[in-house]
Amino acid sequence: MATFTDPLDSITDPSDWADSSFPNLSKLDSLLRCHICKDFLKAPVLTSCDHIFCSVCIRRSLESDKKCPLCHEETYESKLRKVLLLDEISSWFTRNRPELLDKHRPTANNTPEPVAAPEPEKPAVPLRYESRKKRAAEEPLVECPVCSTFMSADELQTSHIDSCLANKRARPSPSRPVISSFFKKERTPQTQPEFVKKKTKITNLDPTISTNKLKEKLNYWNLPTSGTRHQMETRMKEFISMYNANLDSVNPVDDRVLINRLMKWEGTYSLSKTAGDTEEDGAQWRRKYQKEYDELIKQARANMNRINTKLDSTD
Ligand SMILES: [Zn+2]
Ligand SMILES: [Zn+2]
Numbered sequence: 001m002a003t004f005t006d007p008l009d010s011i012t013d014p015s016d017w018a019d020s021s022f023p024n025l026s027k028l029d030s031l032l033r034c035h036i037c038k039d040f041l042k043a044p045v046l047t048s049c050d051h052i053f054c055s056v057c058i059r060r061s062l063e064s065d066k067k068c069p070l071c072h073e074e075t076y077e078s079k080l081r082k083v084l085l086l087d088e089i090s091s092w093f094t095r096n097r098p099e100l101l102d103k104h105r106p107t108a109n110n111t112p113e114p115v116a117a118p119e120p121e122k123p124a125v126p127l128r129y130e131s132r133k134k135r136a137a138e139e140p141l142v143e144c145p146v147c148s149t150f151m152s153a154d155e156l157q158t159s160h161i162d163s164c165l166a167n168k169r170a171r172p173s174p175s176r177p178v179i180s181s182f183f184k185k186e187r188t189p190q191t192q193p194e195f196v197k198k199k200t201k202i203t204n205l206d207p208t209i210s211t212n213k214l215k216e217k218l219n220y221w222n223l224p225t226s227g228t229r230h231q232m233e234t235r236m237k238e239f240i241s242m243y244n245a246n247l248d249s250v251n252p253v254d255d256r257v258l259i260n261r262l263m264k265w266e267g268t269y270s271l272s273k274t275a276g277d278t279e280e281d282g283a284q285w286r287r288k289y290q291k292e293y294d295e296l297i298k299q300a301r302a303n304m305n306r307i308n309t310k311l312d313s314t315d
């Protein structure tokens, strides 16, 4: 099964620390990664054999094989337990990694121009680091419609907008102490927001389900019923993995954000797996849900404006 990976995350690697002034951070960097996707742990869960993976990764994996990918012991989805503290640590590291990496770049004083030829063994690491830096610097920045922070379009679309819409937090403005204290309220550590507690996990799809029942299920979750039976099944299964994994996250997102992610995932999946025959459906679906997603951003922006106006009038 294809996995949807964040294009920005996919270029990070523990070896990025090799040329830093603190190369030991590569250890922490690799410890915080998932054995399945090699990316930083997202909504990590603990198996009955005491191994930790991203919730969505292990759920996808257990769909086809009820064994732990690390130790091959038998394990089940029902045994998975979320580890919220680790989720917080991993997201903290992911968020602060670029700055940490920057602060630990060797300064000009520490690294005088080499007199002799550089070691021929590891030329790849500094080269990759440089090219990524350069690329990031050349990327034009776009503004987040919700919080007005500037970032690369990639970052906005792949990760930021999700968490931003979920939190609906504004950047504290120094001229408005009322707003900043209002939005600065942090949740208690290792606690999920209230709306998640009312939700329950979706049970796995019964493979003998009738096509009509499958369509009903898709409809219920506002998912498209286009494509072949196999495509509908794949879509429903992936949504269940994403939905259940979202409930394991310390920072869960709105269902509409999940649908948008599924839409992107299916775009990648259908292009690579069934090139051609689903293109029309995929395009239609993307158009339909892109509209809905744009609407969501518009709504969030309107909400923000309303809050700002309200606070302005009480100033
Ligand atoms: Zn993973
Ligand atoms: Zn294991």
Ligand SMILES: [Zn+2]
Pocket: 144, 145, 146, 147, 148, 149, 160, 161, 164
């Ligand atoms: Zn934002």
